[in-house]
Amino acid sequence: GIQVEQSPPDLILQEGANSTLRCNFSDSVNNLQWFHQNPWGQLINLFYIPSGTKQNGRLSATTVATERYSLLYISSSQTTDSGVYFCAVEGNSGYSTLTFGKGTMLLVSP
Amino acid sequence: ETGVTQSPTHLIKTRGQQVTLRCSSQSGHNTVSWYQQALGQGPQFIFQYYREEENGRGNFPPRFSGLQFPNYSSELNVNALELDDSALYLCASSLVGSGIGSPLHFGNGTRLTVT
Numbered sequence: 050g051i052q053v054e055q056s057p058p059d060l061i062l063q064e065g066a067n068s069t070l071r072c073n074f075s076d077s078v079n080n081l082q083w084f085h086q087n088p089w090g091q092l093i094n095l096f097y098i099p100s101g102t103k104q105n106g107r108l109s110a111t112t113v114a115t116e117r118y119s120l121l122y123i124s125s126s127q128t129t130d131s132g133v134y135f136c137a138v139e140g141n142s143g144y145s146t147l148t149f150g151k152g153t154m155l156l157v158s159p
Numbered sequence: 160e161t162g163v164t165q166s167p168t169h170l171i172k173t174r175g176q177q178v179t180l181r182c183s184s185q186s187g188h189n190t191v192s193w194y195q196q197a198l199g200q201g202p203q204f205i206f207q208y209y210r211e212e213e214n215g216r217g218n219f220p221p222r223f224s225g226l227q228f229p230n231y232s233s234e235l236n237v238n239a240l241e242l243d244d245s246a247l248y249l250c251a252s253s254l255v256g257s258g259i260g261s262p263l264h265f266g267n268g269t270r271l272t273v274t
Contacts, residue, residue, distance in 0.1 A: 080262070082262055082263065084265075089267075090196075090247050090270065091265075091267050091268070092202070092265040092268075094262055094265070097262035135201055135202075137201075137202075137263075146192055146204045146207055146215055147192075147194075147202075147204065147251075147263055148204070149201030149202050149203075150201055151200065151201050152201055
């Protein structure tokens, strides 16, 4: 099956700093989503981005499908950004199922 | 727009027992998927239901089974519970067949503890 690798596994930032999270995947994809999981386990959909660039406030994401990677940018980080960020992809299986990476755990300190 | 809702939020069961988890899909969605998330791991795909039939399955044994109802809600049943079944169980819904990509939207999950 499709493989998803995220880096870095852990990241500690001071409030106000910027960061870039990376997701590499092993095959062509129909769908790529970025999620933020808060400490209570809630998985929040940040971006649906199989290709191109999108922005939502302080967050933006870029997927270069031909090179099989996606980047999530967090600018002016806040303590509420803490949590685990997952990249998940849907391969060409014909089902709308997602394969998740292992996540990047982000801690933003005040 | 009603989001994905799951019940119960927490559950404690004993090894060998059976459990049923429930999920109501987001309005307008016709497909439900279930994922298992062990502590410190990413969610793992269990199975997907479309038009009330299983439409794809991950690497989970047959004691994990499910149902989808005409209103697109779904149940996940786990028989003969094992300690390793302790996890957060996430339900996600999406719209399949629209001709365009549809993101998955997740519920808040059911945290199952098996003792």
